Amino acid sequence: MTWQQLICHTTVEHQEVISGALEEAGAASVTFEDAVDQPILEPLPGETPLWDQLVITGLYPAEDDLTALLLNLELHRGEWGITELKLEQLEDRPWVREWMDNFHPMQFGKRLWVYPSWREVPEEATDAVKILLDPGLAFGTGNHPTTALCLEWLDGENLTGKTVLDYGCGSGILAIAAAKLGASTIVATDIDPQALEATQENARRNALTEARIFTCLPEDMPDQTFDVVIANILSGPLVSLAPTILRYLKPQGRIALSGILADQGQAVAAAYQNRLEEVQMAAKEDWLRLEGTAQVSSN
Template sequence: MKWSEIKIHTATEAVEPVSNILHESGASGVVIEDRQDLFQERSTLYGTIYDLDPSSYPEEGVYIKAYLPVNSFLGETVEEIKEAINNLVTFDIDIGKNNVTISEVNEEEWATAWKKYYKPVKISEKITIIPTWEEYEPVNSDEIIIELDPGMAFGTGTHPTTVLSLQALERYVTTGDQVVDVGSGSGVLSIASALLGASGVRAYDLDEVAVKSTTINVKLNKVQELVTSEQNDLLVGITEQADVIVSNILAEIIVQTTGEAYNLVKPGGYFITSGIIKGKKELVRNDLEDKGFNILEVNQMEDWISIIAQKPE
């Protein structure tokens, strides 16, 4: 089969929404080449650091690459992708240069070569994410291992927004908690919640591909008795209360959910938000406070923000 590589030169702020557009258009995964990665100091505490090739990165901004089958619908699909990216400006999202290029590649070149760069990654004190094909021995007895197959979509679970969410869950989820994951994507946050001791996790996503991906990954990690995955528009129509609600989505979407989240989270419970670009921090923080939440933590990784809020008892 012939494949076409679509490469989009965009801005850091647009990485998450552009990646989602590509997934919804049929891409089974994306490659993100961010110039900032070349200059980031990385600790070797959690594992091996792999050298990066500067020639693969843009002078500024981010390259996002995805692979689509060459067929009679390719031209139409590419045009739909371009239109969807252009529409992001209506959400006040910086899309940078927004240059889109297409090139043909051989299946062998991309289907397996990328796997050598995807190794086990220790995300936090307890949580380690590993690819399904890697052998890994836990370092200590309380280490939590999450297996993911990034070929199924929604990345490897190591994007800063996901890392911030996982670290927050590790601190705030306790044994027996009821957790709601809004915008579940791969299901990694739902899986982590279950492995951290939650007695029940409800994962919601509007995208049916995400629901399927969550279901597959949940079974892969043997927590299907604890996690349910359903298609739903954010928290619309949800009535069951939760001890913790986690939402790793765009800032503009988070502020659409804060009122419902406040009503659903139990007194003393937590609303963990992530996916917030640095420039939208105050938008989310002010909205959370306006709805009645107390802000406990504001954490940052690269250009991304996570805010942990608590409902007063």
């Protein structure tokens, strides 16, 4: 089947009316893309992650007549903030196969490999610690630099027999990595119930029992401290939740924080450094990871 796509550049305040018009015209799908490379990570539950400047694309069968839709959009161009509008014919290609080919086994550190179900870890990776993870709704597949920074850090830590907290677990990739690397007890928490479901489903797919990773909402967290705490969330919540996150860290426990843009590093460090020693920063592309060790006295 061949397709055509209608591409519309606009701003976030007009996304609802434009996407509604595309859907009413029979779009097989409507997608949103960032027009100016503005980063957005994990949205709050019920929110749609949208950028200030948007590219909205409607996908239609090639035989559909979109004249009326184009006229409607042209008529409202100024009112709906449309700065560019174009119709493209798409080459008949195996789209699903091309999408799947974009996801391949990825190595993090010396041992960790993350791979999708339709690919295999390279045979030469004889000592690999393997995590099966297909792209899904919950944030965290290893593709984003923040997730990569956290996986590399976990790979470099001695987790054997350690207790680990994954604060803001998303897909559960970090909790699963901790389990595969020998942690004895793992708790994964997130404000989004869908993330908790994704974590348990991904754990099952990695042959981990439900009891291996305990999942809960933050308000249901067990009253305990952990040898290792890792949080890959946004810098704003990292700052505001610093007292809460630090409360779960044992004296001399290890912590890693990510989801931090380069210009946000100082603010996050300031929220944690009075309770940590050996604080270090690592960078990947425009993102940072903060790591450190809890002081002997946590009071």
